[in-house]
Amino acid sequence: MLAVALMVALTVKPRRPGVDSDDVVMSFKEAIAKPHNKVYVDHIRAVEKKWGIPENLLLRLAYEESRFRPDVVFGKKDSEKGAIGMFQMLPRFFGKRETLADWRKAAELAAAYLVKMRREFGKWEYAIKGYHCGETDMRKMRNGVLKTGCAGPKTADYWIKISQDVPVL
Numbered sequence: 001m002l003a004v005a006l007m008v009a010l011t012v013k014p015r016r017p018g019v020d021s022d023d024v025v026m027s028f029k030e031a032i033a034k035p036h037n038k039v040y041v042d043h044i045r046a047v048e049k050k051w052g053i054p055e056n057l058l059l060r061l062a063y064e065e066s067r068f069r070p071d072v073v074f075g076k077k078d079s080e081k082g083a084i085g086m087f088q089m090l091p092r093f094f095g096k097r098e099t100l101a102d103w104r105k106a107a108e109l110a111a112a113y114l115v116k117m118r119r120e121f122g123k124w125e126y127a128i129k130g131y132h133c134g135e136t137d138m139r140k141m142r143n144g145v146l147k148t149g150c151a152g153p154k155t156a157d158y159w160i161k162i163s164q165d166v167p168v169l
Helices: 002-011 028-033 035-051 057-066 103-121 124-133 135-142 153-165
Strands: none
Touching: 028 035, 028 057, 035 057, 035 103, 057 103, 057 124, 057 153, 103 124, 103 135, 124 135, 124 153
């Protein structure tokens, strides 16, 4: 009996608030339909409209980065690389921790950066990939200097996940 209880305890994954529903990650469409996420959805869609970003692209990016988990959204839990907040931005590039932990301010910063990347690289796909791997690596890839990084499987997977929910040109 004790052995069975121990095996169960070792195999049960801890639940992540806002992410797991019976140990299954919520889909983007399910997440944005949740009433408690409406404030994020409405605000980020307004930011997308203001910046001329295709509907749901910035919202989907925010979901990919944070899964709308309160501990991530409000900057209580950093990534392994030190990225902060709903949009998982690095303070060394994007400013103070307090700003990045304020999801409304971070939405504006993320939108501005995404539009900047779109202008430089010409496509939303490249803007999203550049957001994920960094603009320096994106430039190196474009210039044929870098063969991994932005061209690697992690960034490709990041783009695929986002573009499946938000088909953009």
